[in-house]
Amino acid sequence: MKFTLRQLQVFLATAHHENISKAAESLSMSQSAASGALKELETLYDVKFFERAGKRLKLNELGRQFWPRAEALLAQARELESDLQSHRDLGRLNVGATLTIGNYLAVGIMAEYMAQQPGARVHLEVANTRSIVDRVLGFELDLGLIEGELNHPDLELLPWREDELVVFCSPEHALAGKSSLTDSDLRAAHWIVRESGSGTRQTFERALHGLVPELDLALELEHTEAIKRAVEAGLGISCLSRVCLREAFRRGSLVELAVPHRDFSRDFYFVLHRQKYRSQGIERWLELCRDSAL
Structure with missing residues (x-):
């Protein structure tokens, strides 16, 4: 050589x-x-x-x-x-996760990974789907955990777990007492949404296909917690993953709105470069993620 x-x-x-x-x-x-x-x-x-x-x-x-x-x-x-x-088996792992996954799921998996392998190092980068995918393509991340679907010849997309978006508002909002929302209700509302390029925005636009151009997208924010605070303050309604709304629903600070005629279901995915070497650390991380979804 x-x-x-x-x-x-x-x-x-x-x-x-x-x-x-x-x-x-x-x-x-x-x-x-x-x-x-x-x-x-x-x-x-x-x-x-x-x-x-x-x-x-x-x-x-x-x-x-x-x-x-x-x-x-x-x-x-x-x-x-x-x-x-x-003499470690797993070494350093660079993981990217979208905001919903990174803030509400990935940290627990990282803690379990490091507990099972003392001395292992994990770098977790939290960003939107587009950013994570770009960094996986550039070999800057070993793998990504994303919300959005994609099709790229150099990337492998593996299903991880099911998820769904939920439309919600504050308890004082005019829509809070309605048993279900119609398309007219959705058109009349002020919306607070995630930014373009995020998996949540992608699913939101797919679920409301044909209606999005008529919606009042009053505010666009990059962070789920900022969106929740804005909705709690009465600035409008929004749509986020149930994963990040459970605690707020339990406290009653936010209220779920039923939209039965629209499909807000989606999947979370692993994204890996097809040419990336699958180390023992990567394989162990994938295994822990799958176990957490059971």
């Missing part, structure tokens, strides 16, 4: 940052050392992985094909090094 793991690290860092200086900085190397390592790798096999676009280095077709294989090989090397250094 002619290439070195350090050369692969430089290649991957350059692919991520699209700049050799930033790649070198991320690896605590000098720019000249990083440039030399990348040049040596390309010279060894008489290939070019990047095209220069101004100050940016963009992967060419060969580079794009090489990227996931280099990522998988380096991930295995890191896992082996972790095992040798600390």
Whole structure:
């Protein structure tokens, strides 16, 4: 084998940052050392992985094909090094979760994961579905837990657990006493909704297909807790996962509104890069998630 793991690290860092200086900085190397390592790798096999676009280095077709294989090989090397250094089986895990899952489900799973494997490290990133998917595609996350559906040739989407959105309001809202809402009620209401790009927004628009252009989307917020507070304050009605509303319904600070003629059901999913090496840590995380849904 002619290439070195350090050369692969430089290649991957350059692919991520699209700049050799930033790649070198991320690896605590000098720019000249990083440039030399990348040049040596390309010279060894008489290939070019990047095209220069101004100050940016963009992967060419060969580079794009090489990227996931280099990522998988380096991930295995890191896992082996972790095992040798600390005798742990699972090592570090980078997980992304959408806001609903991250705030209400993933933390408990993370605690169980770390309790079963003392010394294991988990980094949990919470963002909307679009952000999580982009970071899985860029090999910045080992896997994602998402609410939205997607179709991408480089990604594998695995069903995890069922969920449903619930329309709700404050107890003092004019709609609170209605046994069920009609489309006319939905049109007349002021809505507080999640931002575009979130799985919750995707399901909301699917459930209210044909009606969305007529709705008064008065306020758009990125965080579920902010939406709940706004609804409690009487600013409008909203639609969120039942997972994040259970406690508020129990306290009576929010009231569920029945919309029986609309389907708000959905699934939560695992999203993984098809070329990502499935470490023992990833497999164990998936197992714990599935167990939690039983």
